[in-house]
Amino acid sequence: MTTSSPDISPPPLPEEGLDVWFVGNRSALFWLALKSGFWTVLSLGFYRFWMKTRLRRWYWSAIRPGGHPLEYVGDPWEKLLGFFIAVVILTFYIGIVNLLLMFVSFSLFQNSVVGYFGSFIGVIPIWFYAQYRARRYVLARTRWRGVRFGLEAGAWGYAWRALVHWLITICSLGVLWPRMTFWLEKYKTDRTFFGSAKLVQGGRWIMLYRATVPFLVALLLTVGLVCWLVWLDPLIPDSATPFEDIVNGFDDPEAFGYAIFGWQGIWRLLLLAPAGLGLIYGAVHYRFVSKRILADHKFSAGVQMRSNLNGLRISVIYVLGSIIAYSILVIGIFAIVAVAFGLLGSGVFLEAQLGTAEPLAGLPRWLSIGTVAIFYLGMFLFWGVLHHVFVTYPLMRHMAVTLSLLNVVGLTQISQRARDEFAEAEGFSEALDLGAAI
Template identity: 30%
Template sequence: MTQPLADHARTGTERVGAITFDRRLSGLSGIAIRGFLLSLVTFGIYRFWYVTELRRYFWSRTIVDGSPGEYTGRGKELFLGFLVAIAILIPIYVAIFIATISVPWLAPFGSILSFLILFVLGQFAIYRGRRYRASRTLWRGIRLGQDGSAITYAAMAIGWSLLTLATLGLAFPFMRASLERYRIDHTLIGSSRMASSARGRSLLLPWLMFYVVVLLPIAAAFIAFLVASDFTIPDDLFVPKEGGKPGETQFNSDYNGTPIATFGAILMGTLGFTLPLGLLLIPFYRARETRIFVNAASLGPVRLSSTLKARQFYWPYIVYLLSIIGFVLLLGLVIGGGALLLHAGGTQSGAHWAIVLGMIVGYLGGALFFAVLYVRVITARLWAAVATTTTIENAGGLDAVLASSRRVGSGLNEGLADALDVGGALEVGF
């Protein structure tokens, strides 16, 4: 804790500050439409400016203790950083390819080697990308920052990932908490340093729900199937389908009515039931994790307090899913109607090309619609949910935060994350 914050804490000033977000979202649809169309005609190049515009929008409409945030990044920085990152990655890809064809015993492990190298680079890039975003964020004229080592962060991620694999996923919440502590403990607001007290045990119970709902039923059904088959799966359980395509198989009817068929059907039914339930648990876990991480963050005497509920994460996804279902049904009706017109009008009437053109326009229109919908429904609502359910305890301590003359990092910090597709345009929470 820095001395100015400590002195301010001793004054006894206790004030609760609010974090608000403008839910009207005026102008957001225009940004999304412009970003989608210009990215389309520039073959994705404009997306760097689109991301920058989105960040400026969300930063400026997030009011922390009466003062809005400010994003000073530029699309040009992201674009040039991306180009430099590509120039770095191409030799790495070429080296991996040459190694796999030059060393025969290495060839079967080429994909694994590529994954490991890109995973390490990805974790390195995630940390560096966050450093860039922090250095381009201002609040009350005070610049945020992030120190620490991206190499250390990547090494931590590798070690925790290996432990997570060794424990069949049980170490995952402890990994998330450890990486969160490192990120927050190296986050700077002016000359003051943040801290996090996040612990994996706080996340263990919501994480174990995945085991109870998904893994344990699947494991029990699989063991029952193995017992029914005497721990030996018959080679002829699936046979080539008569009249089918090459490689197409079907269940061997000779096993109908046997315990293998019965418990095999139970196993497939369990998979079909529990996997969707597992997907439904993801927003619940994300909401719980976000709330725990927010409550663990502090800046000297200043602490954050979140009342985020899981339902606030579920609703945006439900609306988005219903929109997808409605669009698919509508598209099906349009295609079906077009097929009828084509059959009735014949190819000489020009109906064929009209239908093809209509399908292209419909596809692009649908892509544009969902691009706008995603930003407004998913991104904006999740952002608003996290912001508006968070309050600032001992907010008077923020008045003692001093600016810093810290050097601003380059756009290459996030360029590598974008090149590896591990950097999000907006990150909800910390």
């Protein structure tokens, strides 16, 4: 008697498009981030590779195109070994290059400024290289309906293109920023695969200019405000104390207060706050709305994407979430200073000659220092947790539920692709501190 093997093929695709669901729970994410962050602190940072893996698996499983969850199959051991490999390579590269640059700097210019500047410039190509490699690793370890994503090799090609586009953008004073955004994204998208299907980035770079409108409006209003305060109706009239004298008089609060009373319409400085918020909103709006425009022009054979991302909502999420997270960070810093004063005494900050008494001097010094260190690490741990809960989570949820596949006929023709092997995984990204929380 023969037994038939169970059918393990994925369920059939509908003829119409697919919506993307997001089923993650915010409280579950909070406890996952808190627990994994706690172990990261106890392990002095080594557990962060496992923390990142667990968080990615949670986020990926919460995103479900057509009801089928994404899968993240990355291995934390890959990340750890890749980090060590990247550190060894970067140590050798940066050490040799810095030595040569410092030798040339002192030999030709008799100072180290040129050497430090050259060292910074020399790291920039590796920074772009690490960005591309990190994206390639994440895609290679992501699956949907059992089919792997992938990204072709081309990290150094991306690095030199990024350098050229940044140089053009800087020379244009930022006017050609959409051009850089489009061509760098096109380079990555045109090398991206889902199984045997190759993605294509369509459209033209000029289409991204409509995403810059809020930023341009905020920039023009800010420039107009500065012109008003400095030239049209000067905040500091000629009869007032010169600005240089005001700066030099900071040590005398009474003289400084008397000087600023000579300014005209000092209340106008309050207008700089909404101007700054407008610039922040415009920058966030461009960052995410440009992704929506680019997503609408991504396609493959028989597959078409559509994004309904709301620029205003995404900006509010980003700004308010960041304010909450960074407010906790600032409060934590003040709390650490207070604990340090209580455990170690003010002599740590105000010189031991003052002879101030230490309130908790009975504790061993190593225990006091250890307690302050734990508070310090715990503060950044809690900040990271809140950043996940109030920034990353709502952003990913909104981007997921506003994305859909209009045409899925081509998905039936896709076959599996070979597994991409990585020697250093995301090591360069981690070593250069480019690794995000997920």
